[in-house]
Amino acid sequence: MDSKIVNLRSKLEVYKAVSGGGNFSNCPVREVIQGVSGKWSSLLMMALAEQPYRFGELRRLVPDISQRMLTQTLYDLQRDGYVHREVFPTKPPSVEYSLTDLGHSMFGALHQLILWAELNHDAVRGARADFDAAQG
Amino acid sequence: MDSKIVNLRSKLEVYKAVSGGGNFSNCPVREVIQGVSGKWSSLLMMALAEQPYRFGELRRLVPDISQRMLTQTLYDLQRDGYVHREVFPTKPPSVEYSLTDLGHSMFGALHQLILWAELNHDAVRGARADFDAAQG
């Protein structure tokens, strides 16, 4: 067990103590994590970390997102301060989305998870296949 | 812009090249991230990184999860190889959930995001409040 995990263990104790009931219901980390935990949030963060994109470009970049969810996810990311939305007065008007400083900062952490996923996605797929084979 | 982000930029170029259509639809990272992106997944990973827990303990630890979603999320985490499920022949039988090696490894990466959330949740809340105040 490495030091990070030991460190977290003590953090968890703190949460449980603070929340009073010995549970996670008031954990302030939850709302932040849930903001990133949407189906499309991390994917859009990945795209915008690369460079700013316009609405239509994002739609083409992530073809299986519905226009409705693209609108809504970008709105939520903007609301949480990760994404900046700028309208340019072209004809027709174009809208550019980019990461804020807070967004770049958050992406630095999210990036670790993405790197892990890159390295281990075959292990996860393997586990999934084994499990399905064993359980039916 | 730090080196991590520059590094990722090149990674993204690779994905777009590989997928053929210049988009994210085949990105292998997506399925891994989505496995962690469930509403309850990261919370249960946090709990189990602390120590193994039994079903009822987890339910008490996360009081606002329904029994149905607790069952299902644990099942999914087990299927992806992050969680080990062990039944003890007590009366009545008890079931213990713990992280596998893969689960601990993944949590190491998720941990970065959790630490970020700890440090920045007030900034996110502030952004949210500002946005709501401005937009109505």
Add this chain to the structure above:
DNA sequence: TAGTGCTGGTCTCTTTTTGAGACCACCACT
């Protein structure tokens, strides 16, 4: 001996979230 509680779930029903696709105004270009 009957009642109560705890175990880890499943089943059904309702509510919320998401997806699919039509529709919109505006303007440029052909």
Add this chain to the structure above:
DNA sequence: AGTGGTGGTCTCAAAAAGAGACCAGCACTA
């Protein structure tokens, strides 16, 4: 005059999640 691209919104259907009843089996208690 028709077509296409802009960034959306609106409606309706499908999928996912939440709420809560129910279950068998055994221990403990009254």
